[in-house]
Amino acid sequence: MNPIGSRRYDAILVGGGHNGLTAAAYLARAGLRVLVLERRAILGGCCVTEEIAPGCRASTTSYIASMLRPEVIRDLRLAHHGLRMVPCEPALQVPFEDGTVLPWWSSSERTAEELRRIAPRDAAAFLATEQRLKRLARYLQPFLLEPPPDLDARGLNGAREKWRLLRRFRGIRGREITDLLAFMTGSLGELLDRDFEHDKTKRLILANSLYGKHGGPYQPGTAFGLLFHLLSGGEHEQQGFFGHVLGGMGAITQALAAAARSHGAELRTAAPVARIVVRDGQAGGVALESGEEIEAATVLSNADPKRTFLGLLEANELPESFRAAIGGIRMAGPCAKVNLVLGEEPRVSGMPADADPLRRSLFTLAPTLEQAERCYDQAKLGELSEQLWVDCVVASNVDDSLAPPGRHILTCFVQYVPYRLREGDWDRQRERLGDLVVRKVGEFAPNVPGAVIARQVLTPLDLERIYGLTEGNIFHGDLSLEQLFFMRPVAGWAQYRTPVRGLYLCGAGAHPGGGVTGAPGYNAAHQLLRDLRRRVFPLPE
Numbered sequence: 001m002n003p004i005g006s007r008r009y010d011a012i013l014v015g016g017g018h019n020g021l022t023a024a025a026y027l028a029r030a031g032l033r034v035l036v037l038e039r040r041a042i043l044g045g046c047c048v049t050e051e052i053a054p055g056c057r058a059s060t061t062s063y064i065a066s067m068l069r070p071e072v073i074r075d076l077r078l079a080h081h082g083l084r085m086v087p088c089e090p091a092l093q094v095p096f097e098d099g100t101v102l103p104w105w106s107s108s109e110r111t112a113e114e115l116r117r118i119a120p121r122d123a124a125a126f127l128a129t130e131q132r133l134k135r136l137a138r139y140l141q142p143f144l145l146e147p148p149p150d151l152d153a154r155g156l157n158g159a160r161e162k163w164r165l166l167r168r169f170r171g172i173r174g175r176e177i178t179d180l181l182a183f184m185t186g187s188l189g190e191l192l193d194r195d196f197e198h199d200k201t202k203r204l205i206l207a208n209s210l211y212g213k214h215g216g217p218y219q220p221g222t223a224f225g226l227l228f229h230l231l232s233g234g235e236h237e238q239q240g241f242f243g244h245v246l247g248g249m250g251a252i253t254q255a256l257a258a259a260a261r262s263h264g265a266e267l268r269t270a271a272p273v274a275r276i277v278v279r280d281g282q283a284g285g286v287a288l289e290s291g292e293e294i295e296a297a298t299v300l301s302n303a304d305p306k307r308t309f310l311g312l313l314e315a316n317e318l319p320e321s322f323r324a325a326i327g328g329i330r331m332a333g334p335c336a337k338v339n340l341v342l343g344e345e346p347r348v349s350g351m352p353a354d355a356d357p358l359r360r361s362l363f364t365l366a367p368t369l370e371q372a373e374r375c376y377d378q379a380k381l382g383e384l385s386e387q388l389w390v391d392c393v394v395a396s397n398v399d400d401s402l403a404p405p406g407r408h409i410l411t412c413f414v415q416y417v418p419y420r421l422r423e424g425d426w427d428r429q430r431e432r433l434g435d436l437v438v439r440k441v442g443e444f445a446p447n448v449p450g451a452v453i454a455r456q457v458l459t460p461l462d463l464e465r466i467y468g469l470t471e472g473n474i475f476h477g478d479l480s481l482e483q484l485f486f487m488r489p490v491a492g493w494a495q496y497r498t499p500v501r502g503l504y505l506c507g508a509g510a511h512p513g514g515g516v517t518g519a520p521g522y523n524a525a526h527q528l529l530r531d532l533r534r535r536v537f538p539l540p541e
């Protein structure tokens with residue numbers, strides 16, 4: 001593609017998260033002159049590996065790669081740029097108070113075999129539910145790497161958009177339609193109570209759902225999370241893929257950055273953007289906090305929608321109704337992360353003696369459905385529950401480059417915690433959260449509390465301050481049905497374009513949403529390239 005006008009850059013990316021880097025790589029590959037500006041000293045957003053104690057590195061925020069699009073891995077030659085993933089096996093496992101451990105293997109039959117030992121009817125129900133979900137996931141999967149249908153399109157375009165939507169669901173009939181509606185609108189809790197009998201089965205399935213969700217398991221729409229987790233990922237497009245990334249999650253963004261650079265993109269860190277410059281309704285570049293102004297024909301924001309539209313643009317540059325809709329996006333946490341360096345490997349009670357390091361590398365302290373619901377309710381009211389849900393990964397069991405011999409890295413993803421505390425503030429409650437998490441892990445791996453050498457506690461407020469996530473929301477906006485698909489970031493603006501011509505949204509706040517997928521970045525870049533070819537917006541001189 002030829003340069004757009006006379007400016008030094010064709011496209012500036014505000015933010016070097018994995019989606020910004022993905023977009024930058026595709027745009028540079030298409031021949032555009034691209035500049036990425038990241039506010040932090042490190043690229044990657046919340047897909048990074050950072051030192052948490054001397055010589056000890058951890059995936060400080062995201063920690064498992066599940067839905068990174070295979071197309072992105074292939075197109076951008078991420079393996080060539082150093083990306084290596086090891087499939088999790090089991091994908092997850094839950095230890096219980098009675099000293100048993102229940103794994104969810106990549107083989108459905110093997111998982112069903114585990115369930116048969118505790119509840120034979122659950123084994124059959126598990127196989128049937130997984131089959132239904134896998135079939136439905138295939139209808140939704142193609143939507144990941146294309147913009148949602150444009151409901152406002154008219155005439156021939158309108159017909160084309162409707163055809164695109166219908167074509168994706170071609171062949172869907174009968175039970176599949178009712179299943180799709182049930183999963184989209186029903187609650188996970190009610191589904192599990194209806195179809196499964198044993199508490200352990202329900203906790204295992206809960207452990208594979210609702211991460212980062214603003215809602216307890218009995219909230220309508222929560223069953224949808226199950227479908228998300230059965231979309232494919234990994235190099236080999238495996239349904240329900242979960243992968244450890246060698247070198248930590250930062251290896252993904254390092255590979256993306258290398259791909260972008262190989263196509264000529266410039267990447268700058270410690271370069272916070274203060275303002276997106278708009279002239280006559282058209283994005284024309286950015287002003288940095290340092291005062292430097294950089295011109296570009298187009299701007300793509302990897303920052304979340306609230307930060308982008310309410311923080312980086314003047315109020316008079318956007319329609320008031322749009323600003324109000326953006327202001328109404330539900331965010332508010334509800335997650336935290338506690339990263340630990342240990343002097344010994346966690347010894348989970350009940351872990352089989354012959355479990356290999358891969359199996360010993362993850363365990364989820366999943367509450368019962370009722371506890372999860374109560375925990376969410378407390379968080380909703382601004383309280384910190386003692387019954388936290390903690391997802392643990394012993395990354396050093398899979399990757400000995402993360403810590404020196406004798407040191408172990410345990411990362412703990414925590415929910416539900418409030419963004420706004422009813423009493424006190426996070427600066428005063430941070431260590432209490434750390435203590436609660438370590439105590440909880442100690443209930444299942446008794447050697448952990450005494451083995452802690454270093455601890456990093458990231459509250460929702462820290463996620464906001466350090467990683468730039470408004471209200472600490474890990475997905476740039478909750479993944480609830482009314483904030484997905486053609487309603488993401490807000491209804492009427494799901495095509496990556498914004499009310500400012502030449503300004504695009506390319507992060508997790510856009511379709512298909514959060515998680516390390518690369519999909520919003522891919523889609524936004526392709527939308528911009530299509531717009532340039534069709535000359536949809538007036539190009540600058």
Ligand SMILES: Cc1cc2nc3c(=O)[nH]c(=O)nc-3n(C[C@H](O)[C@H](O)[C@H](O)COP(=O)(O)OP(=O)(O)OC[C@H]3O[C@@H](n4cnc5c(N)ncnc54)[C@H](O)[C@@H]3O)c2cc1C
Pocket residue numbers: 014015016017018019020037038039040043044045046047060061062063064065066067271272273274302303304307312335336337413463467468469473474475476506507508509513514515516517
């Ligand atoms: C604790 C935690 C655990 C998670 N666990 C997982 C997991 O295991 N698996 C998974 O798939 N997903 C997980 N996620 C979610 C996933 O990491 C995110 O949804 C995804 O990485 C978002 O990517 P992004 O590129 O859209 O945005 P971000 O990663 O948020 O990147 C946005 C970038 O923009 C930068 N920026 C913002 N404002 C400016 C500005 N004014 N100027 C310059 N730069 C700016 C930010 O610094 C940041 O680098 C987790 C997230 C968190 C926080």
